[in-house]
Amino acid sequence: MSTTTMEPQGPRPSRITPARIGVYAFLVVSAAFFLLPLYVMVITSIKPMAEIRLGNLFSFPLAPTIEPWIKAWTYACTGVNCEGIKVGFLNSFRILVPSVIVSIALGATIGYALSFWRPKGANFLFAVLLLGAFIPYQVFLYPLVRMLSTVGLYNSLPGIVVVHTIFGLPLMTLLFRNFYAGIPIDLFKAARVDGGGFWAIFFRLMLPLSTPIIIVAVILQVTGIWNDFLFGLIFAGRENFPMTVELNNVVNTTTGEREYNVNMAATILTALVPLVVYFVSGRWFVRGIAAGAVKG
Amino acid sequence: MATVSIRDLEIDFGTLRVLQTLNLDIAEGEFIVLLGPSGCGKSTLLNAVAGLLDVTAGQIWIGGKNVTWEEPKDRGIGMVFQSYALYPRMTVKGNLSFGLKMAKTPSEEIEKRVAKAAKILQIEPLLNRRPSELSGGQRQRVAIGRALVRDVEVFLFDEPLSNLDAKLRTELRVEIKRLHHELGSTMIYVTHDQIEALTLADRIAVMNGGVIQQLASPKEIYRRPVNRFVAGFVGSPGMNFVDGTLSLGAGAPGFVLSDGTRLDISGYEFSGNAKDEQPATIGIRPEQVDLKEKGEDATILPISLNLVEPMGADSLVWGHVSGTQFAVRIDGDDHVTTPVTVDAFFSPSQASIFDKTSGARL
Numbered sequence: 001m002s003t004t005t006m007e008p009q010g011p012r013p014s015r016i017t018p019a020r021i022g023v024y025a026f027l028v029v030s031a032a033f034f035l036l037p038l039y040v041m042v043i044t045s046i047k048p049m050a051e052i053r054l055g056n057l058f059s060f061p062l063a064p065t066i067e068p069w070i071k072a073w074t075y076a077c078t079g080v081n082c083e084g085i086k087v088g089f090l091n092s093f094r095i096l097v098p099s100v101i102v103s104i105a106l107g108a109t110i111g112y113a114l115s116f117w118r119p120k121g122a123n124f125l126f127a128v129l130l131l132g133a134f135i136p137y138q139v140f141l142y143p144l145v146r147m148l149s150t151v152g153l154y155n156s157l158p159g160i161v162v163v164h165t166i167f168g169l170p171l172m173t174l175l176f177r178n179f180y181a182g183i184p185i186d187l188f189k190a191a192r193v194d195g196g197g198f199w200a201i202f203f204r205l206m207l208p209l210s211t212p213i214i215i216v217a218v219i220l221q222v223t224g225i226w227n228d229f230l231f232g233l234i235f236a237g238r239e240n241f242p243m244t245v246e247l248n249n250v251v252n253t254t255t256g257e258r259e260y261n262v263n264m265a266a267t268i269l270t271a272l273v274p275l276v277v278y279f280v281s282g283r284w285f286v287r288g289i290a291a292g293a294v295k296g
Numbered sequence: 297m298a299t300v301s302i303r304d305l306e307i308d309f310g311t312l313r314v315l316q317t318l319n320l321d322i323a324e325g326e327f328i329v330l331l332g333p334s335g336c337g338k339s340t341l342l343n344a345v346a347g348l349l350d351v352t353a354g355q356i357w358i359g360g361k362n363v364t365w366e367e368p369k370d371r372g373i374g375m376v377f378q379s380y381a382l383y384p385r386m387t388v389k390g391n392l393s394f395g396l397k398m399a400k401t402p403s404e405e406i407e408k409r410v411a412k413a414a415k416i417l418q419i420e421p422l423l424n425r426r427p428s429e430l431s432g433g434q435r436q437r438v439a440i441g442r443a444l445v446r447d448v449e450v451f452l453f454d455e456p457l458s459n460l461d462a463k464l465r466t467e468l469r470v471e472i473k474r475l476h477h478e479l480g481s482t483m484i485y486v487t488h489d490q491i492e493a494l495t496l497a498d499r500i501a502v503m504n505g506g507v508i509q510q511l512a513s514p515k516e517i518y519r520r521p522v523n524r525f526v527a528g529f530v531g532s533p534g535m536n537f538v539d540g541t542l543s544l545g546a547g548a549p550g551f552v553l554s555d556g557t558r559l560d561i562s563g564y565e566f567s568g569n570a571k572d573e574q575p576a577t578i579g580i581r582p583e584q585v586d587l588k589e590k591g592e593d594a595t596i597l598p599i600s601l602n603l604v605e606p607m608g609a610d611s612l613v614w615g616h617v618s619g620t621q622f623a624v625r626i627d628g629d630d631h632v633t634t635p636v637t638v639d640a641f642f643s644p645s646q647a648s649i650f651d652k653t654s655g656a657r658l
Contacts, residue, residue: 186381189348194395194442195369204394208385 045069045264052260068261072269076262078249085266088246092226092273094157095242099164100221106165107172107217108210112202114173115180116188126177133170141234148235155237163235164225172217179213180206215284223274243270298359298372298449298482299324300345305354307340314340315506317354325480331493332503333529338486341503342452345484346375359449369398371450374443378455380435382427388438389423395446406445413444416478433464440475453485457492469495490530494518502526520648524655527579527648533612535579536622539652544572551578551649553618560595564644567657575652582612582625586641587632594641599624602635 040057045068047061074084081087110129114122144163145154153159183206191201232242241249247270251263300322307315314337322328330338343349345356347368355364363371382391389410396406414420417437427435436456443451453472457465473496476483487493493500494514501511502525510522521527527535540559543550548562559578570576585597599622601615606628613624613632624640626632649658 184379184381186377186379187383189343189346190375190377190381190439190442191383191394192348193346193368193373193375194446195367195398196394197398200398205383205385 041264041268045261045268047261049257049259049261068259069265069269071259072250072262072266076250076259076266077253077255078246079253085243085246085250085269088241088243089269091236091240091246092232092243095160095164095232095236095240096222096225098161099168099225100218102161103165103168103172103221104214104217107169108176108207108214109202110169110173111176111178112180112206113198114177115183116185116201116206117198126173129170129173133174137167137230141230145234154235155239157236157240160231160236160240160242163231164228167231168221168224171220175213175217175220176210179210183209212284215281219277219281219284222277226273299357300450300482300484301355301357302341302345303355303357305341305344305356306352307337307344307349308352313506315344318506318508320501320508320511322482322484325482327476327483327485327496327498329493329497329500330484330486330503331488331490331500331530333488336503337506338488338503339454340506342375342454342484342486345371345450346373346452347371369395372448373450373452374446374448375452375454376436376439376443376456378458380427380432380439380459382430382435382438382442384427387424387426388419388430388441391427391438392423392441392445395442399446409445409447413441416444416475417441432460433468436460436468437471440472444479449481451481451483453483453487455487456485458487458489465492472496490532494530500530502529504529519646520657521579522657524577524579524650527650531581533582533623533625535581535648536617536620537577537579538617538620538622539575539577540618542570542572542574542576542649542658544570551576555618557598557618559597559644561644561647561649563593563595564647564649566649570649570658574658576658577650577652577655579648579650580642581646582623584642584646585624587613587624587626587638588630590641591643593645594643597640597642598637599640600635600637601632604632604634 043059043061044052044057046064046066048063048065048067051061051063072084073086075082076084078085078088113119114126119125148154148159148162153162187205188201191205196205226242227244228242229244229248232240232245236242236245247266250266300320302318302320305315305318306313318341320328320341330341332338340349344351345358347363347366351364355362357363358371358373368375383394386394392410392413393406396409401409410423411420414423417440419434419437419441422430422434422438427438430438436459439456456472457468460468469492472483472485476496485492485496494517497514499511500514500517502509502517504525510517510526512520517526517530521530521535524537528537538553540551540553543552543558548560549564551559551561553559561578580597585599586594590596597617599615599617601613601624603614605612605614608628610625610628611630611632613626613634615622615624615634650656651658
């Protein structure tokens with residue numbers, strides 16, 4: 001037997017074909033197109049007002065400055081208060097963290113119960129929950145305001161957390177129920193035979209398996225709740241306005257000239273959290289979109 | 297060790313009746329195999345015994361105690377699943393000790409029992425691995441170990457070997473049998489594999505359509521099936537069935553084939569109400585036919601042979617008897633030239649005769 005290795009015959013297929021070049025060209029052009037607004041925002045936010053007045057939207061700043069960013073963060077005026085949008089940033093976090101935790105915890109528990117324990121009427125309950133996801137939010141607003149003010153939660157932090165939890169539940173439940181439906185029922189049966197109860201099986205067996213779907217849920221809820229404007233405006237109360245509402249106030253508060261650079265900086269600051277989530281989550285986010293496709 | 301008694305059990309899934317008034321008594325330390333085609337209700341029965349399914353009517357007794365509405369953990373049972381159902385995020389040790397932890401067993405006791413089970417099943421080197429790092433056979437051992445550590449009185453196996461390859465299946469089959477000898481526990485084993493059933497069982501319950509067709513020793517099931525379903529389901533290749541009519545008039549009892557051939561069936565023990573001129577089916581296993589020599593009480597069976605399937609130790613010869621397909625098993629060294637029409641021989645005392653319409657043994 002000879003020791004020479006057998007060479008494949010013919011020329012190795014080229015990796016760069018005209019079709020490939022075309023695809024990349026298309027991708028680059030579309031990426032540039034979608035990045036254009038971001039580009040304009042960033043360069044406008046570091047231009048002094050004098051340069052903005054010249055009207056060259058796409059031109060590079062001649063004298064870059066971070067002053068607009070500082071102003072947007074610390075002393076831009078939202079109505080009568082001039083404390084910048086850092087207040088809104090903190091408020092958003094105070095709303096976000098409990099809302100995300102509570103809605104995911106509840107969604108996971110309900111999804112688990114619906115998939116494995118199948119209480120009587122489970123399917124009916126699930127259908128009702130899903131139906132909730134398809135009714136326009138506007139329909140709920142007034143009744144919900146009345147209900148929350150009756151129990152004294154209107155215009156408060158717990159109130160807005162409750163609202164976000166309620167509206168997050170259908171999607172969270174759907175997400176977890178479908179995920180748990182993919183777990184072999186034998187696993188659950190084995191744990192039952194081994195003596196696991198409702199919570200023991202949930203915490204020791206199911207939750208450790210749920211990491212992927214929890215990540216997806218966190219992404220969906222963080223971006224969803226952070227971007228919320230309507231609920232924050234209506235239910236949070238003046239003290240707890242989230243960043244999106246504060247941003248709107250910054251942009252609409254005009255004393256004299258419109259400060260485009262400050263507005264741009266404030267907008268970017270507001271968009272930063274979802275942006276970071278998108279960048280960090282990568283492939284999980286795609287799964288999230290697919291899983292949440294019903295949300296529309 | 298415990299007895300298991302199933303009394304008038306009925307299970308409905310919606311409007312579908314899966315088990316109908318089923319009775320089954322299992323003695324202490326007995327190895328019972330529930331055998332049947334898929335959808336016959338054997339796994340449903342096992343799940344009901346385990347307490348994983350609500351029964352519609354009837355009772356389940358384990359160890360002299362009515363456990364019909366008890367939680368699975370309070371029934372003194374351990375269950376092994378076809379899909380292994382190992383907890384994916386726990387190590388082998390974690391899997392074995394989960395049930396004990398749930399029962400709040402002291403940790404030194406857990407250590408002791410896990411070590412013992414690991415020794416019996418020879419999985420000691422695997423204790424710190426995850427299920428994903430185990431082979432199929434190792435996983436099934438761990439799954440058995442999970443029942444073993446809990447010192448259960450009744451083991452329930454739900455097609456435990458069906459996901460394994462042929463060689464491993466044989467190995468683990470022997471091991472399960474050895475385990476049964478060592479522990480002496482009562483075992484209920486569900487399978488659709490008749491070889492597993494015949495090799496493992498003290499008694500086999502052949503099920504079809506939610507009803508136990510026959511409950512008997514493997515030998516009895518194989519030799520004297522009570523109806524045509526059992527006869528056809530057990531045995532590979534299956535029993536040959538040829539239709540005809542009984543002829544119990546004057547002279548020796550006979551079985552007249554549709555082409556007019558009369559087989560002498562003297563020596564066959566009729567179990568009940570066989571009538572003259574009754575349409576019937578005769579069942580003869582492939583290995584009960586001899587092509588070469590006529591035994592003492594044998595009867596002549598004319599057969600036309602047309603195909604030989606060599607299978608190593610033996611060969612299958614396919615042909616026709618009275619227009620019906622018929623297989624004969626011969627020694628692997630014997631040679632048959634086909635096509636050929638010969639007189640074969642079989643002993644009527646080994647054959648089975650069934651009523652043509654009801655399928656019951658005559």
